[in-house]
Amino acid sequence: MTLLTLANPAAELLPQPALVIALAGQPNVGKSTIFNDLTGETQYVSNWPGKTSEQKIGFVHSHGSPIQLVDLPGTYSLSANSADERVARDYLIRQQPDVVALIVNATALERNLYLLAELLALPVKIVIGLNMLDSAAQQGITIEPHVLEAALGLPVVPMTASKAQGVTALLDAAIRLAQDPSACEPTRPEIRADHRSVLEQIQHLISDHVPAPYPPSWAALKLLEGDREVTELLQAHLGEQWEPVHAILVQHDDAALAIASGRYEWIGRMLRVAVTQPRAGQLTLTDRIDRAATHPIWGILILLGILGLLFFLTYALGTPLQTWLDVQLVQGGGAWAVAQLSTAPPWLTGLLVHGIIAGVGTVLTLLPILLIFFASLSFLEDVGYMARAAYVMDRFMHLMGLHGKSFLPIFLGFGCNVPAVMGTRMIESPKARLTTILITPLVPCTARLAVIATLAPIFFGKQALWVSWGLIALNLVLLTGLGIGLHEGLMGGEHKAFIMEMPLYQIPRLRTIARSLWLRLVDFMKMAGTIILVVSVALWALSTFPGGSIQTSYLGMIGQKLEPFGRVMGLEWPMLVALLASFVRKENTIPTLAVLYGAGAQGAGLAVVLGSRLTQPAALAFLAVQMLFIPCLATLATIRQETHSWRWTLFSLGLLLVISLTAGVIIYQMGTLLGL
């Protein structure tokens, strides 16, 4: 496969599947472990048509024929309460996969089978993956899969996916079921007798009007449950005949809870013989750990400790490795290329050294830091701590209209914005995730802080420290403001009911962590090999041609053309060029300034040539723009990859351009007015 098809899987290039299996399940059931295990690197992620929810598709070969696996979003039910739930049920109803593999968590079977109760109202063939049996055994829960299978009338496959047990058996069971549907003769939940006649009445009234492919019995049930989407759909299709249906629904507006209770009663009957629970009401290890981890004071201290450790690891391990890679890969690779190509035309050497090696190489030096961040994130998520961190931070993130889950990605941004944007994957609500992605570039990353640490003393001498803190504060104030603004804009300020599952703590499973780490790295390398390669080369060309030096290049000309705009911020054209150059990597600001102002080879030269060039307001404006400027290339490419949308990527670019330049203008003009 070429790089192009890896990054952009066009439909016609994908194998024609002999069978389509949809993976369904509630959150925290180990569904993604199973999906990753089965599909590996064949998976690709895009958005569901017209939605911001992610659609993951992968392939697995069984006896020579390709099978398509579709990973449905993890949902607790099939109501229309969230975008994920709508996506999952739309897919099941419209695309009609051959088999649905429902993964359930054996430690919370009762709640997990609620989704089965809902699935059974749809015309689908179901095989159950009874996962996390090892955790269930630890909890003292014993389950007899055969008894459960007999009660449900569905194939039940016992699994411990974290140890790769039962994964192949699940696939085989799904294939067998597709070939021979007789194994799926489920008992179905029934609703209470008084509601049953109501349901029949509604079904009778609507059955001629339900648009295909919605099953009328399902539509009637969802109407009785008060499902908003189905209600609107049928209201539109029934026209005047809606009134009698509406009258019945108003009379039975308490039916939703009765139907839900009925489902749990059915589940209770299904589980009665198959499952033995220890006495309920005992405090488990998870509850005891939670006493500290979710405590209003201890909880925050524990979180701070973990974050401290994470950053210690980054600086003690990641930064030295990054510097080493920079020396080996970018500088060493550059020198090597120059030596090898001594007879080649200068443009070719330039392309290789300043375009490809400088651009892609620089992005690859981020790998150690990304590895540390992703490994830590996967570890914390797998252990079950992530939900606790979200719980503890929820109060603070609420100020931005965001949930606690947005805290960690934003915090990671101080290290590097790239893992921060990738880290938003754990936020379930697509809108909250998008908001978090859009505000993350305002978190000052280490690269930008390094630039400030170099330049602030040159411009401000002893006041440099205060200026630096002020600039960081400005970033955070704007980040909060943008968060509130986007919350109003994207979510209409709505406050969704907050209900978050706190999964059981468990011993981290290295296989799961390694798997997810590997897949993220593959994603990152694909990105470096495609989008970052292309843009790096383009930027090198812009800064080289036609003159051969940056002063005489297109970039230099653009800078000179832009000088009138720069004046509004008190900036000369080389400063604008330096800002543009910082797009490839934020540290580029300093060498670009050095070249353009003709500083000597020693770093001291820059201080001499630069220190006197700018008035204090102009210097402050320059540093502020540098801190707020458009995300670097790697971050922007990651935003594109995570949102699957050029529109939002360009929106982010434009937004930060406007924010940074506006701040620059205001700072310079105010400063000059005040006579600083």
Add this chain to the structure above:
Amino acid sequence: MLIKPHTSAIPGKAASTDVPLSQLPPGTICTVTAISGGNELVSRLACMGFTPGIEVILLQNIGRGLLIARVRETRLALGRGEAEKILVRPINT
């Protein structure tokens, strides 16, 4: 009639022993008697395990912010607003 049936949708006006989950101290074991609020909230709470008659253990409640409750072997963090809509009757232990 002085005592209204405890399925009333108005918190605090139900049978005298029914209180919103949000008002109980941590450690309380109680039974859900009713869930008030719109269809969407009822449906979200129901699919996470809250239905009338089920036993709930309140694990964490500091009087503001989120609460943690255990229901059907699942620990759930709940917004205060949501917990106010869950009416429960404490079980004497």
